[in-house]
Amino acid sequence: xxxxxxxxxxxxxxxxxxxxxxxxxxxxxxxxxxxxxxxxxxxxxxxxxxxxxxxxxxxxxxxxxxxxxxxxxxxxxxxxxxxxxxxxxxxxxxxxxxxxxxxxxxxxxxxxxxxxxxxxxxxxxxxxxxxxxxxxxxxxxxxxxxxxxxxxxxxxxxxxxxxxxxxxxxxxxxxxxxxxxxxxxxxxxxxxxxxxxxxxxxxxxxxxxxxxxxxxxxxxxxxxxxxxxxxxxxxxxxxxxxxxxxxxxxxxxxxxxxxxxxxxxxxxxxxxxxxxxxxxxx
Amino acid sequence: xxxxxxxxxxxxxxxxxxxxxxxxxxxxxxxxxxxxxxxxxxxxxxxxxxxxxxxxxxxxxxxxxxxxxxxxxxxxxxxxxxxxxxxxxxxxxxxxxxxxxxxxxxxxxxxxxxxxxxxxxxxxxxxxxxxxxxxxxxxxxxxxxxxxxxxxxxxxxxxxxxxxxxxxxxxxxxxxxxxxxxxxxxxxxxxxxxxxxxxxxxxxxxxxxxxxxxxxxxxxxxxxxxxxxxxxxxxxxxxxxxxxxxxxxxxxxxxxxxxxxxxxxxxxxxxxxxxxxxxxxxxxxxxxxxxxxxxxxxxxxxxxxxxxxxxxxxxxxxxxxxxxxxxxxxx
Numbered sequence: 236x237x238x239x240x241x242x243x244x245x246x247x248x249x250x251x252x253x254x255x256x257x258x259x260x261x262x263x264x265x266x267x268x269x270x271x272x273x274x275x276x277x278x279x280x281x282x283x284x285x286x287x288x289x290x291x292x293x294x295x296x297x298x299x300x301x302x303x304x305x306x307x308x309x310x311x312x313x314x315x316x317x318x319x320x321x322x323x324x325x326x327x328x329x330x331x332x333x334x335x336x337x338x339x340x341x342x343x344x345x346x347x348x349x350x351x352x353x354x355x356x357x358x359x360x361x362x363x364x365x366x367x368x369x370x371x372x373x374x375x376x377x378x379x380x381x382x383x384x385x386x387x388x389x390x391x392x393x394x395x396x397x398x399x400x401x402x403x404x405x406x407x408x409x410x411x412x413x414x415x416x417x418x419x420x421x422x423x424x425x426x427x428x429x430x431x432x433x434x435x436x437x438x439x440x441x442x443x444x445x446x447x448x449x450x451x452x453x454x455x456x457x458x459x460x461x462x463x464x465x466x467x468x469x470x471x472x473x474x475x476x477x478x479x480x481x482x483x484x485x486x487x488x489x490x491x492x493x494x495x496x497x498x499x500x501x502x503x504x505x506x507x508x509x510x511x512x513x514x515x516x517x
Numbered sequence: 518x519x520x521x522x523x524x525x526x527x528x529x530x531x532x533x534x535x536x537x538x539x540x541x542x543x544x545x546x547x548x549x550x551x552x553x554x555x556x557x558x559x560x561x562x563x564x565x566x567x568x569x570x571x572x573x574x575x576x577x578x579x580x581x582x583x584x585x586x587x588x589x590x591x592x593x594x595x596x597x598x599x600x601x602x603x604x605x606x607x608x609x610x611x612x613x614x615x616x617x618x619x620x621x622x623x624x625x626x627x628x629x630x631x632x633x634x635x636x637x638x639x640x641x642x643x644x645x646x647x648x649x650x651x652x653x654x655x656x657x658x659x660x661x662x663x664x665x666x667x668x669x670x671x672x673x674x675x676x677x678x679x680x681x682x683x684x685x686x687x688x689x690x691x692x693x694x695x696x697x698x699x700x701x702x703x704x705x706x707x708x709x710x711x712x713x714x715x716x717x718x719x720x721x722x723x724x725x726x727x728x729x730x731x732x733x734x735x736x737x738x739x740x741x742x743x744x745x746x747x748x749x750x751x752x753x754x755x756x757x758x759x760x761x762x763x764x765x766x767x768x769x770x771x772x773x774x775x776x777x778x779x780x781x782x783x784x785x786x787x788x789x790x791x792x793x794x795x796x797x798x799x800x801x802x803x804x805x806x807x808x809x810x811x812x813x814x815x816x817x818x819x820x821x822x823x824x825x826x827x828x829x830x831x832x833x834x835x836x837x838x839x840x841x842x843x844x845x846x847x848x
Contacts, residue, residue: 286694286845310697321688325535337524338696
């Protein structure tokens with residue numbers, strides 16, 4: 236679906252922001268593009284969505300070079316959710332969706348009511364202006380705008396931003412549903428939980444370079460310290476011991492009355508993020 | 518493409534209705550019409566300066582009704598102290614001596630000429646009358662032209678900025694970057710809305726203030742000049758909105774434009790002040806084109822139309838670049 240080879244980009248003569256990026260996103264894959272602020276994530280997404288021109292290297296989407304595919308046909312195949320919910324504040328959710336969807340062929344459109352229902356949008360707000368909506372509701376309408384045209388390739392920038400935990404779970408469910416339908420998803424996020432739960436593969440980008448690219452599971456395994464922390468009771472006292480995983484093969488190697496918990500010391504994706512990018516999440 | 522244009526055009530009309538732009542335009546139309554018909558015409562019919570004559574030897578047997586005779590030099594000085602805009606003529610020496618309370622060099626000459634004209638109007642001066650416009654119609658056309666120019670330069674320019682700044686703040690311009698439509702249609706639909714709005718305004722203003730029959734004769738030429746000015750101002754407004762960060766910066770740009778566009782043009786076109794460079798001022802040419810259209814003398818020079826078309830094309834290219842830059846900006 237997406238093939239990027241030696242992608243470079245500069246703002247002006249001296250400000251190179253992307254340095255020879257290489258990655259491939261397969262059909263129906265959810266690909267996470269993770270990096271700190273200013274790392275080049277948005278620039279890459281803008282190049283892929285045809286907003287920024289003048290890049291170096293080759294970028295192919297739908298099997299065609301990007302400079303050839305930026306036609307109306309190309310934009311009919313993609314859906315984009317921006318980091319902020321960009322909507323007409325004076326129009327209602329329905330009017331916004333009617334307006335944005337009217338640029339697509341009618342046969343590829345989903346029913347507005349059905350999409351909003353899937354996103355659990357409050358029905359009493361359907362005809363009220365967007366200016367009266369909470370951030371979470373605006374994000375739902377923006378997501379509906381991205382999904383309404385049944386895109387083959389979906390670009391999502393911080394999809395769960397501004398949502399409460401229930402909303403975030405709902406959005407993850409919807410993204411999973413898109414995967415089942417065969418939609419390819421290019422996910423840009425700071426939310427490591429989203430990336431861990433949703434992405435087939437993730438790439439860490441920092442200072443315009445991809446520093447790691449693999450499945451979340453393998454990235455964590457490769458960097459695992461391979462040990463567990465065991466909490467237990469022995470002679471009425473609560474104790475804790477760290478043991479190497481090979482030691483576990485023959486059972487718990489110390490005396491105990493009762494095992495209370497066993498925690499693996501496996502790193503989280505957030506630990507990986509900090510390790511690879513050298514920066515914490517902001 | 519046509520379908521996309523219609524969708525954009527409809528949405529822009531909705532935005533302008535929501536922003537009460539049409540209401541402001543209708544309000545302006547009413548105020549301008551009231552001003553022209555009940556203010557400006559009456560104001561312009563007032564006598565410009567009072568002229569006082571001291572002629573102890575009675576050299577002038579027939580004097581104009583607009584001249585007020587005085588009986589002494591002291592009285593002449595007293596009335597000029599009270600009526601500082603007045604002009605005194607002292608004929609005590611046999612030759613007219615013009616007396617003014619104060620004034621600038623150029624205005625002095627005007628007032629002196631006016632007083633002399635009244636003194637000798639019966640025999641020495643005969644003005645040649647050109648054109649068929651009555652004084653009232655001339656004033657109506659003159660002021661309609663000026664107000665139409667102000668409406669497009671000021672109100673239209675601010676109108677496009679207010680609509681675009683709203684869209685810019687809402688971020689929806691960036692959404693259009695990923696919609697399946699030709700991006701230039703976004704600019705063209707805005708231009709079309711403001712062009713149609715300005716043309717309708719020009720038709721109504723002219724009809725209400727110049728009259729039906731005169732309007733029919735001058736309307737095609739007036740609409741051509743209105744279209745040129747409207748496109749230039751809409752493109753300038755669009756460009757400024759894309760390049761400037763907020764409405765505060767835009768207000769400053771607007772002040773500069775108003776200062777450098779409108780002031781020298783009105784000074785050059787309507788007063789005796791002439792600036793050597795004014796012929797090179799593009800808006801002066803457009804203003805004069807509009808004024809001449811109102812007086813039934815449309816611009817026929819192809820150079821004028823070629824320059825206007827080139828100017829509009831260059832502005833369109835600049836606006837397109839600024840628009841693409843805005844679409845690529847961070848949130």
